[in-house]
Amino acid sequence: MSEYLIIRGGRLLDAANRSAPFRDILVKDGAILEIGAPGLAAPPEAQLVDASRHLLHPGLVNGHTHGSGALTRGFRDRFNLELLLIATPARFANQTLEMKYLNTYLGAVEMAMKGCTVAYDLTFGLPVASIEELEVMGQAYRDAGIRAVMAPMLADISFYRGFPGLIESLPAHLQPLVGTDGGPSTERILALMAEALQKWPHDRDHVKLGIAPTIPLHCTDELMQGSDRLVREYDTVMQSHIGESKMQSVAALERYGKTMLAHVDDLGLLGPHFSVAHGIWLDDDDMRRLADKGASISHNAGSNMRLGSGIADSRRMLQLGVNVAIGTDGATSSDNQNMYEAMRAAAQVSYVRQPDHRLWLTAPEIVDAATRGGAQMAGFHHVGAIEVGKRADIVFLALDHPNWMPINDPANQLVFAEDATAVRHVMVDGDFIVRDGRHVKADLAALSVQAEAARDTLLEVNAADIERVGKLEEAVMDFCRGLSMQSYRVERYAAFPCGCGPAASGFVADAPA
Known part of the structure; x- marks a missing residue:
């Protein structure tokens, strides 16, 4: 095959200018060599890709997902974060190596077919995954x-x-059902991560190993700082769930005497390598700390609504200079891995935060977050845009699809009209991974059979643990609701529960821009 590729006849998305001019793209060895007007010169041996009647945009970057969740998509309705945290470990347990591969592969294939070429995957662990599994x-x-x-x-x-106080709040007959064993020591967890980073066999330009101390409340300071040392030593990235729910934010204030993000900053963790997942309950000081240190936030608006966690102030994040990405979250909490839906949700939730439409997110801002912003957060500086020098990670959208009839504003239509059904081809490094709407390698029929079998096996082997957790749910959620009803320094719910709204809590609105 020729080392050159010439993509001709396509319309190249220019979201910032709300246009899509006709452009040819010359690719060499998987990298974009030149972009020009139709008729761009190319070596005679260049492989021709006909992109006529297609809109081309950079591969989307999923800023936050969990590859562990594909087998549990859609299993629960009215499911908040704390319920997820106590219920899903029982369903995730006892997975074979093959099952963990299957979970990850299912999500990756889905993302590929829906125009996403990079995923920031907070994968199996808790307390830690084995090197072989990773x-x-x-x-x-x-x-x-x-x-x-x-x-x-x-x-x-x-x-x-x-x-603190959760176990003691439970009725005496339920307290023995609570699993509190710590598993491997902090030192063992960090040693295993160091070994995995040292031995990592995959091309880091494609798949690199990062670290995700899951939620600071569930990590000692030693684990947080040890993770940071490894991230800096091995030049990789770190992400943690911070400010995802009001309950966690209230508990952090009680534990640390400061916000969760302020505590993490005081530990010395913030920097360009660090990102926050969700960031719903961050205040202005939290966001300024992130901006000052060059850190990022993955804004996961669809999942935030699915779990009832609140509405993040994405406009304020951008005003204060935080790098923002867009994420779907895992299939357990968002049910699919569709970045087009995640972009639309990010737009729409910004509208219901306030009546001043001038402060709502724009379509170009959302496209930028879902491409360049995510690539910056992931430390993948070779992707995130269709530009000379970047890798040729390109999505081809069919313009003969109803989503694009007619083209009025391509940035708006990418965010509001596209739903992944117009994705025709997806290219990574100049090679097609999706062609004519089909993944070039995945056997979806076989995957369906494997997924059904894995689900049935997991339900059988984990039945006793699922039943045990079910007995705890009501009492645990009583405690969680109590924390969530307390006042906090910002408010991120669309409507205030009776008795804990602004007037009742002494809530003070966020500082103006």
């Missing part, structure tokens, strides 16, 4: 053809120990 899940991304940060979730404090 390498196999990394291979799942290589096999699916998309890039990823594989960041295993780490914890050395259980969910129940992470909230």
Whole structure:
């Protein structure tokens, strides 16, 4: 095959200018060599790709997902974050190596087919995944053809120990059902991560190993700082769930005497390598700390609504200079891995935060977050845009699809009209991973059979644990609701529960721009 590729006849999205001019793209060895008007000169041996009647945009970057969740999509209605944290470990347990590969591969193939070429995956862990598991899940991304940060979730404090008073609040007959064993020591977790980073076999331009101390409340300071040392030593990235729910934010204020983000900053963790997942309950000081240190936030608006966690102030994040990405979250909490839906949700929730439409997110801002912003956060500086020098990670949208009839404003239509059904081809490094709407390698029929079998097996082997957790749910949620009803320094709910609104709580609005 020729080392040159010439893509002709396509319309190249220019979201900032709300246009899509006709452009030819010359690719050499998977990198974009030149972009020019139709008729761009190319070597005679260049492979021709006909992009006529297609809109071309950069591969989308999923700023936050969990590759562990594909087998549990859609299993629960009215499911908030704390319910997820106590219920899903029982369903995730006892997975074989093959099952963990399957989870990851299913999500990666779905993302590829829906125009996403990079995923920031906070994958299996809790307390830690094995080196073999991490390498196999990394291979799942290589096999699916998309890039990823594989960041295993780490914890050395259980969910129940992470909230002082929770266990004691439970009825006496339920307290023995609470699992509080800590698992491997902090030192063992960090040693295993160091070994995995040292031995990582995959091409870091495609799949690199990061670290994800899952939620600071469930990590000792030693684990947080040890993770940071490894991230800096091995020049990789870190992400943590911070400010995702009001309950966690209230508990952090009680524990640390400051916000969760301020505590993490005081530990010395913030920097360009660090990103926050969700960031709903951050205040202005939190956001300024992130901006000052060059850190990022993955804004996961669809999942934030699905779990009832609140509405993040994405406009304020941008006003204060935080780099913002867009994420779907995992299939357990968002049910699919569709970045087009995630972009639309990010737009729409910004509208219901305030009546001043001048402060709502614009379509170009959202497209930028879902491409360049995500690539910056992931440390993948070679992707995120269709520009000379970047890798040729390109999505081809069919313009003969109803979503694009007619083209009025391509930036608006990408955010509000596109739903992944117009995705015709997806290219990574100049090679097609999706062609004519089909993943070039995945056997979807076989995957369906495997997924059904894996689900049935997991329900059978985890039945006793699922039943045990079910007995705890009501009492645990009583405690969680109590924390969530307390006043906090910002408010992120669309409507205030009776008795805890602004007047009742002494809530003070966020500072103006």
